[in-house]
Amino acid sequence: MFKLMLQFIQVAKTQNVTQAANQLCLSQPTLSHNMHKLEEKLGTKLFNRNSKGITLTSSGELLYEQAKMMQHLYENTLHKLEKHKLRHQTELKIGCGDAWWHLFVRDCVQDFRQAYPQSNITIDVGDHLQLMNLLLSDEISIFVGHEILGLAQSEDILFHPLFTSQEEVFVRQGHPLIGVNCSNEDIARFPSVDLGASKSRFAHLVQEQNEKLTSFQKRHYLQEKVKYNTNSLATAIDLLQTSDAILPYPASMKDYFARFDLVPLQMQECFSTATIGAYLHKDSQQNAESSELLAQFKVLCNNLTW
Template structure:
């Protein structure tokens, strides 16, 4: 029936069956037959036929106005369905740590928004173990974080290294340790802000810790040490501003932290180093969007020395 209505619209526009048939790529007899069939279905005469062509009857005029509305609604529905299909086909589900969001991931997301204005975007910002859990459960398709030492073997997960980063130890501007070059023993006397999700909650993701990880924990997170744990960067900054706590964090955030009155200590040796990269499912290798994001990450990192802490 709807097909007949579309043909009727062309006949009513042209007021000539032969011309409408050419537009519709139909033969004139076929279109004439279809219009007669439409009149029979509706039980109303739609056309006055004469040697010069056709004109619409009053019933034909009513149908023409309603049919145009139906056509517009149909085309609008098709457009919405296509947008909905595109929205889900190109949906971006990405995770990252606070530092990497600030330093380069947000620029990639903005580019994605500009290119795909009708696509859904899901962004999870958090701890690397929390994000790994989301990746394994398919709640995100890619995340940027540091290489997880002692990560359990997941054959369907791949890590793509992007760059190396080292950590500074950040404190408020009038912190007592700013007057000296600090050793590990110096900072061990002060509370630490631990920015991340509960380690116990995601302990199943990590195998028995290797020597490097155990040594790191023994040096910096002693059992008797006071820990302020939060998963919010702004909360961590508030804690630093109002206490003698320290926060180990990537060097690239130095300029950002200065705006909050938070500065790095002078350390005798590097506090810690990590390889930063992108985790994604192995089958994500075939995902053009994931590959495009990886290439975009590499380009932004190459052109932004601040990410690695270089100015």
């Protein structure tokens, strides 16, 4: 029936069966037969036929107006379906740590949004173990974070190194250690802010900790030491501003922290280094959006001068 209506619209528009048939790639007898069939189905005469051609009857005029509305609705529906399909085909679900969001992931997501304005975008910002859990459950398709030392082996996860990051120890202006050439023992005397999700919640993601991790714990997070744990960067900044706590964090956030009067301590040796990279679920290798974003990360990180 809908096909007959589309043919009727063309005949009504041209008021010439032969011309309409040519435009519809039909034979003239076939189109004439179809118009007679439409009149029979509707039980009304649609055309005045004479030797000079055809004109629309009052019923034909009414049907023509309604049919054009139906055609417009149909075409609009197809357009919306195409946009819906495109939105989900190019959907991006990404995760990253606070530092990497501020430093470069935000710019890459902005470029992606401009390239795919109809796409859904989901952004999870948090701890690398929390993001790994989301990746394994397919809630995100790519995330940028620290290489997870002691990560339980998984053939489904791929890690793409991007750069090496050094950590500094940040404190408030006026902290007792400002101006001191600090050792690890000096900073161990002060409370520390641990920015990240609860380690016990995601303990299943990490195998038994290796010597490097155990040493790190012993040197900087002594059992008797006061610790503030939060998964919010804004909360961590508030804690630093209102206490003598310290926060080990990527040195590349120095300019960002300066806005809040937080500064790095002078350390006798580098506090720690870590490899930063992108984790992808193996199936996401077939995801064009994640692969495209990974390529952007690599190009941008090669040009960074931190």
